[in-house]
Amino acid sequence: MKEQSKLSLNQLISDLDKMFPNARCELDYNNLFELIIAVSLSSQTTDKRVNEVTKVLFSKYPTYNDLAKANIYEVEEILKPLGMNKVKAKNIIELSKKLIIKNKMPETLEELMELDGVGRKCANVILSEYYKIPSIAVDTHVLRTSNRLGLASGSVLEVEKKLMKKFDKKDWYFIHIHLVFLGRYVCKAKNKECAKCLINGCPSRFI
Ligand code: SF4
The missing domain is CATH 1.10.340.30 (Hypothetical protein; domain 2)
Incomplete structure (x- = not known):
């Protein structure tokens, strides 16, 4: 698998932030x-x-x-x-x-x-x-986008561990929520929309 450099991880964070500046948990709850x-x-x-x-x-x-x-x-x-x-x-x-x-x-x-x-x-x-405890929840979107971006592959647990190793702890929540948004709205399972995706250097673009 293609390894990402520190610079491209920073670039990825910046690109994700540009794409989804208001990414947040979309479930409604009061407690x-x-x-x-x-x-x-x-x-x-x-x-x-x-x-x-x-x-x-x-x-x-x-x-x-x-x-x-x-x-x-x-x-x-x-x-x-x-x-x-x-x-x-x-x-x-x-x-x-x-x-x-x-x-x-x-x-x-x-x-x-x-x-x-x-x-x-x-x-x-x-x-x-x-609880605001840094963690990375790997759902179907995180699994798929991590794979396509060349960040991590394998089982859910393996991807969780690889992402935690790759990113600073302070970025874990950001990465989790933004990869969910990327997978949910742009890098969908079927019909991924590479033409409107702002991620630089994605190895799966148009593939
Ligand atoms: S460029 Fe395409 S494959 Fe890569 S993250 Fe964006 S939508 Fe997904």
Whole structure:
């Protein structure tokens, strides 16, 4: 794989900043409980759809105490637009029950990953987004763009480790959120839009 020089990494950061000056987490939430639920619901769907659904969900079940007592069929109905609604309903009810038992909100990667439906990627998103702990969450967009840019390849965990090694810790959140935006809006899985992409020196341009 082509190795990036320090200069080109700086250039990449500058190009990404130019392309997405307002990149941020696009999930709506008011507190840690809402963020955990929103992130856990976000697999295999869009943040926009999650926001539409959580608006209804949180108005009916504003706390984990409420959600733990919810009727699973009613929750499944609310989650229907997201797909995998049965699994997701079961997960968020179970994780709410777990939060009651623990009587403490999770603060570490390990504690977050103990919750139903919260894997490593979700846990990293929550750590960086809520606790501002530098981390790189590798989702499908980060995986694809890292590969096309020649930054890192391999499994999700390998890409996470390679990106963490390659970039300064202070840039981890920036890189995560900007590669998500790059993959979501320009460097899409199908029909990537190289003509309007501002990344200099991308080895996959028009390939
Ligand atoms: S130039 Fe094309 S392949 Fe490279 S990052 Fe931009 S959209 Fe993706």
